[in-house]
Amino acid sequence: MAELFKALTVEEARAVLTRYLPTKKTVTKVPLLESLGRLLAVDVRAAEDVPGFDRSTMDGFAVRAKDTYGASESLPAYADISGEVLMGHMPQGKVGAGRAWRISTGGMLPSGADAVVMVEFTEELDKKSILITKAVAPGENVVRKGEDIAAGEIALPAYHRIRPQDLGMLSSIGVTEVDIILPIRVGIISTGDELVAPFESPAPGQVRDINSYTLFGAVAACGGVPQYHGIVRDNHEELRNVLEKVIADNDMVLLSGGSSVGARDVASEVIDSMGEPGVLFHGISIKPGKPTIGAMVGDKPVFGLPGHPASAMVVFDLLVAPLIRSGEYSVLEKDIYMDYPLQAEIVRNLHSAAGREDFIRVRLFLREGRLCADPVLGKSGLIATMVKADGLAYIPAGKEGVEAGEIVRVKPF
Amino acid sequence: MAELFKALTVEEARAVLTRYLPTKKTVTKVPLLESLGRLLAVDVRAAEDVPGFDRSTMDGFAVRAKDTYGASESLPAYADISGEVLMGHMPQGKVGAGRAWRISTGGMLPSGADAVVMVEFTEELDKKSILITKAVAPGENVVRKGEDIAAGEIALPAYHRIRPQDLGMLSSIGVTEVDIILPIRVGIISTGDELVAPFESPAPGQVRDINSYTLFGAVAACGGVPQYHGIVRDNHEELRNVLEKVIADNDMVLLSGGSSVGARDVASEVIDSMGEPGVLFHGISIKPGKPTIGAMVGDKPVFGLPGHPASAMVVFDLLVAPLIRSGEYSVLEKDIYMDYPLQAEIVRNLHSAAGREDFIRVRLFLREGRLCADPVLGKSGLIATMVKADGLAYIPAGKEGVEAGEIVRVKPF
Incomplete structure (x- = not known):
């Protein structure tokens, strides 16, 4: 056993785990729409400017800003309508002095123009000319080429968890497949001679397993892939056999129920016998959740969570969830605030x-x-x-x- | 059109929608472990007491509390060890006066005993007797039969969203299949002559669709089932044809891009022509997100979200997400706080x-x-x-x- 078994603070427990945690990651490619909630494996850069051209953010008229200077309701500026921007097309022609082109939200600014007057601040005299009742500055009501994201910029960094808006960003730069970090597989075992499965009828002295189900949900809720491995009796050999298989099949293992310092507590001994460095701590100074075992078997974290359901969830939240969320075990030092x-x-x-x-x-x-x-x-x-x-x-x-x-x-x- | 088109407050927009929203729900049965994040369709009651017996919460000795009264370190109480509770079994026998049974956390309290002395407050004189150094009250360190949940009690109410701890509660009362409200199917359409798909290379004047992807993610993130129906041109007939199919295939429809009051804004007219009551409001007094269309086509909400990506997401969050989350459109009046x-x-x-x-x-x-x-x-x-x-x-x-x-x-x- 690698550490003395005094109860650690949460911070100390995190520090001990961090010292032993691996920094490997397994990368896989998924279609854009399946990447929601996953962690990016690499920095994603924009290959081109978004938008690829100056773009109107309003319905109105594309103009040369300086032609509008001083315009007001009492002294409007006059402009000839000399063209119309068709959505999705490059305008053919140029906006000259004293001219205006009709443009819709999202339309490409015609060459010559450097601003858009909102339709609300214009008055059409006839089909060919307008009065402009408010001046615009250069760039007003325009999104510049590359203003959303410029070619070569990092759109999203590695380890970023993909949110709905990030799907939009990735779409805008033409990313249709995303390199994500493969979610952590978490094996879940409940130990206890008194436990039965939810479909069983408990005899006197027996209760149905609760922790496997709360932990299954908790793992899924923070982005891991839970694997339910059933109930194991409080027996060295049986636990050893099951644990060996579950450690082999998963990236992390959660035991619950076997971490009380009671007569039948075999979890700690068995975990510690599975491989180096073994049990790192047994007990943390929190309430609820004190009788917690933290261990590493090779490069795989193995936790012995308390048997009490509320305690198991609190400890999960403090020590296990950050590991599952981080992808590379990198956020254990996060401020609890x-x-x-x-x-x-x-x-x-x-x-x-x-x-x-x-x-x-x-x-x-x-x-x-x-x-x-x-x-x-x-x-x-x-x-x-x-x-x-x-x-x-x-x-x-x-x-x-x-x-x-x-x-x-x-x-x- | 059912309402005048002044810009409504968020509260007014919610009130108008609530007036027209249906209160139907479609129920389906899923295995316990697949119910995470779903809404319960019905109240779930416990059929039996959990636990089914008085249960120790500590490792120690089951005793009659009154035998320990006055015990202290300087004046311990003496007890004979007259039995041991085996985990998962009903103790055979009774704890008499001055007697103590060994018991582990989770063990069934033997008849006669009404409390558990923690092992930390006992001293074994030999294999047959102990000293008790701290008094316990009746019920101390014991979970009573039915204390977690009693037979007949509502374990979880209808419309409750199932969290990890709720899976544990359901497991404890033997529920292995759960009646959930079928998640809302949300059809997503982007409109705009300038839009291309993310796998396409935009020509000058074109941009890749962003909103379909952010909205897809946003729908999934709040528990709906998003269906992506592609990009539709700003054309009455084309939009009408697509919208007809998308409304038929989904419980709710999100259009984005067609809600600016611009030259090519056809969304409002087409939505309004699809069925009664039609467009309920056009414009809400928020920033960003003003040019929003809210409509009902029969019993299906249809939203025309702003084309600007940030605006579309803000409106989604205020008006659409609560509908998707609620299952029965019941939480629109929720306090924004x-x-x-x-x-x-x-x-x-x-x-x-x-x-x-x-x-x-x-x-x-x-x-x-x-x-x-x-x-x-x-x-x-x-x-x-x-x-x-x-x-x-x-x-x-x-x-x-x-x-x-x-x-x-x-x-x-």
């Missing part, structure tokens, strides 16, 4: 031990326009407490609790 | 017209622990402005702008 972005007024006093980070399940509601957080009471063994909650409130290690009315940081589910 | 949950310090002065709601693309960053929002400069026709932004800041209609240092509400992407 950004992970708990809401500010809410806590409505009850809460106790917390100094030196321990607390994660409180809360209901969120509005009172007179202020966001309030009401702690959900109940043990961390109850999945109902997570179901009733809208998010987690964070109490830093330095605090010994919060008083009703204090502002806390909250992460919404 | 909850949609813009972050509080950030704006770092520049921004002007806004009174009576108009403004949505400002912003970059988010931390400065001395405070969340700050820096407006992304650039026209709403530039997709790059959305790509560079981390979210949208909201300026309500009543304000004529914000000053640097003011706190604004932000929705992160």
